[in-house]
Amino acid sequence: MKIKLCLIGDRAVGKTSLVKRYLTDHFSEEYRHTMGAKVYKRVVNLLLELRQKMTEVDMTLWDIMGDLPLAELKNESYFRGVQGLLVICDVTRRSTAESLDNWIATVPESVRDLPMFIIVNKNDLIDQVELDEDDVFRLGDAFSSPVLLTSAKTGNNVQQAFEFLAKSIVEGQLGPDADFLVEQRFGVLERPAEGSAKAF
Numbered sequence: 034m035k036i037k038l039c040l041i042g043d044r045a046v047g048k049t050s051l052v053k054r055y056l057t058d059h060f061s062e063e064y065r066h067t068m069g070a071k072v073y074k075r076v077v078n079l080l081l082e083l084r085q086k087m088t089e090v091d092m093t094l095w096d097i098m099g100d101l102p103l104a105e106l107k108n109e110s111y112f113r114g115v116q117g118l119l120v121i122c123d124v125t126r127r128s129t130a131e132s133l134d135n136w137i138a139t140v141p142e143s144v145r146d147l148p149m150f151i152i153v154n155k156n157d158l159i160d161q162v163e164l165d166e167d168d169v170f171r172l173g174d175a176f177s178s179p180v181l182l183t184s185a186k187t188g189n190n191v192q193q194a195f196e197f198l199a200k201s202i203v204e205g206q207l208g209p210d211a212d213f214l215v216e217q218r219f220g221v222l223e224r225p226a227e228g229s230a231k232a233f
């Protein structure tokens with residue numbers, strides 16, 4: 034099964050570092066540059082718990098190149114065919130969490146309802162933290178999405194971020210038990226009423 038995941042989030046939150054960490058812990062190959070984006074690929078075997086079956090997932094990871102504004106990405110193929118989003122902020126800069134609203138508001142409408150994980154990166158920088166536990170929970174509520182604290186530096190939760198999202202997508206495509214599995218893995222998050230998706 035082929036899966037396309039896109040990374041979004043402010044400059045320097047660690048998007049590229051997370052992809053590199055995920056890829057270089059294992060064999061990988063950077064295989065394509067497109068306008069405004071770098072596309073990476075990794076093939077993994079993931080265990081689907083419910084079916085007790087391994088499945089091969091061919092992941093392409095789309096990372097924004099440099100500082101390209103999202104408005105330009107929308108004109109490119111960045112979001113075409115995407116199945117899941119990693120929405121990334123930096124635990125040491127509150128502003129990067131505040132701007133997630135803007136990121137979500139600017140992605141194409143069809144993309145907004147896709148499986149999405151909020152990633153709070155740089156969790157190794159414990160003495161510079163600007164987001165507390167409540168903030169992290171509020172982010173999850175606001176976007177009705179699982180939140181993972183990661184560190185591209187130590188590798189903490191990086192593989193989980195990519196592979197749990199990939200599994201959510203695969204399981205979502207595999208039938209009605211998918212929601213149950215996602216709830217079991219992450220706990221249930223209430224979907225907020227229309228228009229209330231504001232964490233800050």
Ligand SMILES: Nc1nc2c(ncn2[C@@H]2O[C@H](COP(=O)(O)OP(=O)(O)O)[C@@H](O)[C@H]2O)c(=O)[nH]1
Nearest residue numbers: 044045046047048049050154155156184185186
């Ligand atoms: N301490 C720490 N630094 C990180 C982490 N992730 C990224 N960085 C640093 O943050 C800066 C921006 O990272 P980069 O991956 O280029 O961000 P991008 O613009 O979102 O792609 C670089 O100096 C990285 O070394 C992390 O988890 N912990």
Ligand SMILES: [Mg+2]
Nearest residue numbers: 048049097099
């Ligand atoms: Mg980058």
